[in-house]
Amino acid sequence: MTQLALVIDLNVCVGCHACVTSCKEWNTSGEAGYMSDDRPYGQDPTGTFFNRVQTFEVGEFPNTDTVHFPKSCLHCEDPPCVPVCPTGASYKRPEDGIVLVDYDKCIGCKYCAWACPYGVREIDEHQKVMKKCTLCVDRIYDMSVPESERKPACVLACPTNARLFGDVHDPESAVSIAISENGGYALMPEWGTKPANHYLPRRKMRIKIHDDELVRADNPLKKEGVLPKPDVKEPSLDDATSW
């Protein structure tokens, strides 16, 4: 079974919002119709977005860590938004695990948005249907684009390669390896939704210097300088010892 998903590396994300704008650009130009905006250049702009980058500060100054946190539909393996839908417009594709909305069946009752703990579904205020991340389903299977570009728009746009895309059910895939080797985790595991999208945590690079590494054990007199050379007649171990 295939489960396509994104793996987002919080260690690499710089919070540039390129994934947000490329998502909006691709999906608002798609065959499923535009993503409507109201007052985009006016006061109190609002609009439909599938993806957002948020920023959190962890810790207290001066020991703070700024975490840029992109959030889109997690394509849960047990999606709570699907069974509550009264019309069946919200569904999970068995072939690749993408959670989609059939815009022709959606009645716009918003019950699925209530039933999503992550807040990744929103109603399009003009088309009056629920919209959410489709993992660019109209692009990843499009044979007219080069194979290297058959990825979601956000993944292609990311300048730091913080977004990986692939099949998380295939243990050999790059995303599965990234999850297992870099401590990938799911959001809000307490609700048992089993999100397919995973996040890779911030990883600190630290070196531990032990005290004896600061003191040369072979210099008991602590005299710095050119070490005495062994006599040419004596046996030499070259680098292993100084005499």
Next chain:
Amino acid sequence: MHPAFSVIFLTTLIGTGQGFFLALYTEQVYSVVELLPPQPASFYTIGSVISLAFLIAGLIASFFHLGHPERAWRSAARWRTSWLSREVIVLPALMGAVAAYGLVHHYEWDLNIIGIKTSAHGDLSLVVGAGGAALAFLLFLCTGMIYACIKFLQEWASWLTVVNYTLFGLASGFLLATAYAAYRAPALMYFYGGWTVVATATVLVTRVGSLIRNRRLKYKSTIQTAIGVRHARIVQKSQGFMGGSFNTRDFFHGVEPWLFRAIKWIFLVLVFPVPMAFLFAGMIDRSVTLITSAFVIQYLGLLVERWFFFAQANHPQNLYYQTIS
């Protein structure tokens, strides 16, 4: 959550319609075993029309909640998994049963299948009414479960939600029946009034119980589980946009904390003591006006109660939308 007035009207109106129908049917059942005086057919016919009016009004209100009302028929499709879909099926079924109940009484159709001989007429209406009563309770279950089944809306995810929906519906339906009886059949006034008091007192206990439960709730989702970072101090610095969005509009009531607390006391006063005082005064004076006022006041209180019910639910998605920038 942001309370939607369409849903507030839907749940309160159909609750009253269901409760009123159950009151009608209870009277008929009691009269069969001669615990209450039998009523003329018009009592049930007009009663069914009143109940049906409330159910239809609720159904109409629900359409205002939909983005595509013209597709509403599709919502009966997923009854296997969705309580909303089940409600969409049971509500018209109940309306059909209530309409049939009224028609059976109006034309005094009869089957003589049960064969009991009482002063009350018609066993076909008893059978149709039994189906209607079952559907009325089923509808309470569906309506309550729509909210109780969302486990991460912890204020709602409790059996108390279903119980409260049922008892509020019964209380307002029986109170309306008391007013109806005071107008049409004064002999039934004390029967209905008594059960109104019982239902109202019981729902006072269960609703206050749910308020206490909600006050003690410990939220399972925190900002730590929301972004998966384990640190005691995490502060949102940006939600990713400076304007509004569906996420900032639809999941928060947007009312000042003092007003929110005041609304709780307003509904507690409007639903419980005030209508009960009017009901007692009305029953003593045999005044239709006073009992009708009691119903109207309690109904207004129920609108406030339902607003509070929705507003009190704290959706975990709000964890992601705490700071604009």
